[in-house]
Amino acid sequence: MTQQPKKNLAKKRIWFAISIVTMIAMWWILSETYFRRNGVIPPPPEVLRQMGVAARSGTLWRNVYNTMWKVLVAFCLSFVLGFVVAVLAAKREEIHHFVTPIITVIRAVPTIGVILILFMIFRRPETSAIVIAVMMVFPMIYEGLLTSIKETDVKLLQMAKVHKVPFRRQVTGIYVPQMLPYAFSSSTAGMGMTLKVVIAAEIIGIPVANTLGTAMYRARQSLYNFGLLFMWILVAIIISFLLEAGIKLLGKVCMPWKR
């Protein structure tokens, strides 16, 4: 790595750290000043204490597990569906024209409304949470991948044709590398969105299982236990950060030319 990118990376990390410290400081200041009386925003040590309690009792891990499997299943389904439909739409214009209005409608429908309808259809909260997450995230993945396929350099395909490179190798050698940056950027956004939608569905659905959403719902029910509510929100934020970092790390491994 040359001097300039190293410098840029150090700068990025410093500002990342400053941003995190600023957010925590603002949270602490607000909790100790304006919201001190009503306790709507509990101070960071109180939230961390509650997190320690939940971790020791096992509630934290159980809730995270029960939410995360749905997030991962929903995300994988969205990705596979987005990929397959994007490939078909890139190949056949009729499919693209057919899918476009469906995606516009999905985008326009209020998320909460769809969650309520799906709960009436499926009854099972897990299924509803996964279906709604797929509905919300699939368009994001589909559009990112379709753009990447459409932007494949025709000149490179000509070069491959002249050299009689088989189609299978063109896919792995030209199409896939072209798609990867789009796949990773839409996956980063899509994973965050999946987590949010699944938690929203868990809160709105009949809270029976132990999940992040139901834990937030119960924290609100139990005389507005803000410390607990904040703790679960913080857990969701940490998971989101970790998922994003994981996808970025995977991106670096899969796209060495970007390093």
Added chain:
Amino acid sequence: MKITFDNFSKSYGETVVFDNFCYVFESGAITAIMGASGSGKTTLLNAVAGLIDYEGSITPDIRKVSYVFQEPRLIPQKTVFANLDFALSSALPDKAIRKQKIEAMLKEVGLEDAMHKYPHELSGGMAQRVALVRAFLYPAEILLMDEPFKGLDKDLKNIVTATFLNLWQKDKRTTLLVTHDESEAKQIANYRLVISG
């Protein structure tokens, strides 16, 4: 290998570019194809390469060609080695032989240090030399070159031209070179074909 155009015709919409064009490109020689922009120089190359449809005939029917385009056309996500390996994969199925040939040819043109670099890490001249290496590595009797020295400054052009002539002397393929540059045609080509639009 001679390349014979017989009653070759090609139109783009209403525009007729070639109408019953006949010509024989001499075997093992470099023919510079010159003419105004839009006169159909690249069309001739693309027809030989099988990249476009046309009417009439070009013989031989079955031909293996290598092509140096105006721009290097290297896959940005692959290293120099991987780019060459990709282009040779169908012509040379044996991976070990491919590796050996690529390494030898890169060494011959002084690009061995660039083997594991990505295209964005190469200068314009280096990238075009890699494209030349790719063309000569690919087993073909016909070489098509579409203004391969365009956009290079004088020094770089001299280096890339020298690389080309050095490779061509060892492997005298029937070469069709599209160029606008009169002096380049004089320096490199054995024959000149001027197409009027």
